[in-house]
Amino acid sequence: MRVGRLIGPGILLGATVLGVATTFTACAFESDFRSDSTVFAPKSPPSFDTPLPIPPLAESEVVDGVRIFSLTAEEGASEFVDGVTTTTWGYNGDYLGPTLRAKRGERVAVDVTNDLAETTTVHWHGMHLPAAMDGGPHQPIEAGGSWRPQWRIDQPAATLWYHPHPHGETEEHVIRGLAGMFILDDETSGSLGLPTRYGVDDIPVIVQDKRLRSDGQFELDSQGNEIGLLGDMVLVNGTWGAALDVTTELVRLRILNGSSARTYDFALDDGRDFALVATDGGLLERPFSTDHVRLSPGERAEMVVAMQPGEETMLRSLPPDLGDVAAPFAFGGNAEFDVLLLRAADALEPSAPLAGQFAEIERFAEADADNTRTFDVQNREINGLRMDMDRIDEVMQVGSTELWNVTNRDLFPHNWHVHDVQFQVLDIDGDAPPAELSGWKDTIYLEPRRRYRIMMRFEDYVDDEKPYMIHCHLLLHEDEGLMSQFVVSTDPPGRNSGQDAGSSDGHGH
Ligand code: C2O
Ligand code: CU
Numbered sequence: 204m205r206v207g208r209l210i211g212p213g214i215l216l217g218a219t220v221l222g223v224a225t226t227f228t229a230c231a232f233e234s235d236f237r238s239d240s241t242v243f244a245p246k247s248p249p250s251f252d253t254p255l256p257i258p259p260l261a262e263s264e265v266v267d268g269v270r271i272f273s274l275t276a277e278e279g280a281s282e283f284v285d286g287v288t289t290t291t292w293g294y295n296g297d298y299l300g301p302t303l304r305a306k307r308g309e310r311v312a313v314d315v316t317n318d319l320a321e322t323t324t325v326h327w328h329g330m331h332l333p334a335a336m337d338g339g340p341h342q343p344i345e346a347g348g349s350w351r352p353q354w355r356i357d358q359p360a361a362t363l364w365y366h367p368h369p370h371g372e373t374e375e376h377v378i379r380g381l382a383g384m385f386i387l388d389d390e391t392s393g394s395l396g397l398p399t400r401y402g403v404d405d406i407p408v409i410v411q412d413k414r415l416r417s418d419g420q421f422e423l424d425s426q427g428n429e430i431g432l433l434g435d436m437v438l439v440n441g442t443w444g445a446a447l448d449v450t451t452e453l454v455r456l457r458i459l460n461g462s463s464a465r466t467y468d469f470a471l472d473d474g475r476d477f478a479l480v481a482t483d484g485g486l487l488e489r490p491f492s493t494d495h496v497r498l499s500p501g502e503r504a505e506m507v508v509a510m511q512p513g514e515e516t517m518l519r520s521l522p523p524d525l526g527d528v529a530a531p532f533a534f535g536g537n538a539e540f541d542v543l544l545l546r547a548a549d550a551l552e553p554s555a556p557l558a559g560q561f562a563e564i565e566r567f568a569e570a571d572a573d574n575t576r577t578f579d580v581q582n583r584e585i586n587g588l589r590m591d592m593d594r595i596d597e598v599m600q601v602g603s604t605e606l607w608n609v610t611n612r613d614l615f616p617h618n619w620h621v622h623d624v625q626f627q628v629l630d631i632d633g634d635a636p637p638a639e640l641s642g643w644k645d646t647i648y649l650e651p652r653r654r655y656r657i658m659m660r661f662e663d664y665v666d667d668e669k670p671y672m673i674h675c676h677l678l679l680h681e682d683e684g685l686m687s688q689f690v691v692s693t694d695p696p697g698r699n700s701g702q703d704a705g706s707s708d709g710h711g712h
Contacts (some may be wrong), residue, residue, distance in 0.1 A: 208475075217439030236382040249444020249515070249545040254441045257402040258409070259384060269310045269353065272303050274325065276344075276367075276381060277318040283436060283443050287419040292379040298441045302407055303365070305356050307389040308393065314355035317344040322369055322417065323376055325350070327385060328501060329363035329483055329625070329645045330706070331662075333562035334669035337622055340370035340592060341669060348489040351500065354574040358625070359485040359562065359643070360392030362457040362503045370592060374431065374463050375679035378421055380441070382409065382461045387485075397480060398455040398507065404554065406447060408458045408518075412437050414467045427701035429615050430534050431464030431679030437540045438518070446544040452553035454545065455480070455507045457516070460498040464516035464534050466616060466648060468523035469542070470495040471516045478557060481505035484625030484643025486561040491638040497523050499648035500616040500677035504639065507557060510547040512631060518543040526650025529614035542554040552682070564642060567627050567658035572606035574599075574696040578684065579674065580619070589684030595670055598697040599661040605696070606658050613651035617680065623691070626659035646676050661691050 213514025279297030280288050305311050315325050322345050326338035334351035335342070344350045363385040367376035384407045398404035403486045411436030414422040425431045436443045447454070471477065471494070478490035483503050496504045510516070512549035514532060522541045524532050575599065578585055588596065597690065606629065611617045625643035629635040631654050640647060649655060667690055 226281065251444045251446050253442050255406070255445040255447040255543065256442055256473060258299055258407055258440060259301045260401060260654050261295075261303045263303075270305055270311050271312045271314060272367075273314040273316070274300060274383075275318050275343065276323050278320075279626060281380070281441060283413065283438065283441070284415065287415065289415060289421060290379075290418050291421075294383055298380040299409060299662050300381070300647065302386060302401070303382040303402075304386045304388070306394050307356050307358065307387060310355050312351055313530060315344060315350045315352075317346060318358050319344050321372075322346060323367045323381070323703065324369050324374075325365055327352075327363065328364050328620075329361060329503075330354075330385070331358045331623060331625070333664045334623070334666045335670050337367045337669075337671060338365070339431065339622065339670075339672050343369060348446070348474055357626050360379075360389040361387045361485040361643070362459065362481065362505060363387060364461065364503070366461070368672075371682045374682050375423055377461070377678055378413070378423055378432070378463055384409065384457065384459060386457070389525075391562075392486070394626055395486070395561050396452065396555040397557065398554060403455065404451040405441065405455045406457065407549070408456045408543060409461045409575075410467065411461045412540075412633060425464075425679050427638065428464070428533065430677050430696065431674060432508040432536070433465050433535050436463075437542055439543045446546050449545050449547045449551070451552045451554050453507050453509055456506050456542065458496075458498065458504050459505065460497070460500050462500050462607070464500060465538075465544075466497065466523045466525060467520035467540075468495050469506070469520055470496045471545075471567070472519045472541070473516050475508075477509075478505050478507040479504060479639060480557070480561065482639060482642045483645045487638070487642040488562055488564050489560050490549065490557050493638065496639050498647065499616070499620065499646065499676065500678065501620055501646040502644075502648070508545065510551065512547055512551050513549045514547050516545050517541050518545060524553040525616055526648075526653065527614070528616060528651055529599035529710050536618050566629075566661075567604065567629065569606065569629060571604045572658065573603040573608045575608070576698075577608045578673075579610050579612050580617050583680055583683040583685045583688045585673070585685060588688040590674075590686065590688070592688075595689035595690050596698065597673075598694055599689055600696045601661055601663060601665050601689050601691050602695055603696060604658060604660045606656060609649065609655045611651050611659060614651050616645055616677065617649045617675045617685070618677060619657075619673075620676040621659065621673050622655050623664070624659040627655045629658050630669070631655050631658040639676050663691075665691055665693055667694070703706060
């Protein structure tokens, strides 16, 4: 049963899943997976009775009109499995970090201190902000050092997050525990019937799969898996087997896939519908009723679940449809996990009904494009090039709207994340996007061999020196170079290098 270990020791998995894995024992992929007697095999499945921990809201202080937060990256220890102590990293604590929260229009600053023994960064994933404040590989914070980015919140209400982005080391820093949510509010987000009481009916759900070694420490090695390490314990807010006590008729789950490689398909185990209300960059135009939502690493979705008094339902991850990949089982395509038990109280506080309409999303049309680019993702390259910190790959002209053709040319998973902007999916192989891709996105899963046409606008923050990043958010791929750099400039759009420089550039009209 060597392949079985790849998708877990079987404890969380049904017999069907193991059965499928067994039939592949002899296949060619087996040799990709290191034989590891060191894998820590949890003795029993979690009983889903640990109360879900809620990351605290970060304290802040407003000085001269700037809301100032403080984050310290530090080492600590956590106990994910009874009696097993794991060295972990966190912000202002042992594991993960507090939830930052700010309102559109506010000026914010974050005093970041690095108490780790190595260089890290803090990137504000999904945030529209100047490149110098972005916290990518060009804003390193040395061991013992500090950094104070400051910017104005200038985008709609959304569930964003923050995590390290050091060149080549992101996977390790995130697996060790550095990540947190950054919730944005706006003028209307409080008045749409959406649950908004943090930790009561508005719940952060940070989902990460982990694997522990026999010494109790995090497995950091990808074990030969092409997409990176797939863990066998699915933690929510740092807890394996957590239960949320629901006290209101409607509960809002802000789900963040904070995993390094795994894609999930979130559903409720009784198949009930929920309202999908928001994706990466904010609210959908209206609530969309569905029974599942697929999230690849870095993506977010907000769901509102209706509960009856006294009942229970399990947030589960079903086997995700990964598209036309060569061996779905090798990439988690057969894996199912219980994630979070929702346990309703015997009497529930009434919740307001959800508004029928949330936001007006002005749709980009193909004719709006000032410039078109094509990005082919293959192995660890974008258009044949790996990340080079000293090379600016793309120049976006400030004030312009762009249309990009993005294709995963491999037969294994990749996804696509763009800094600075939120984009819209125009179509996928010519078809209109599904509801979960109909709103603002900063990260999308790329099913192999499909053409995703996405559009975005580069409004402001000209800086010819400091780049933003575009990359695959499967962190192993990102670290291995599946990333490129762009600047926003007053110069005309262009490509400074790349194989077909000029071929797809130039003004559309
Ligand atoms: Cu969530 Cu470039 O990162
Ligand atoms: Cu990738």
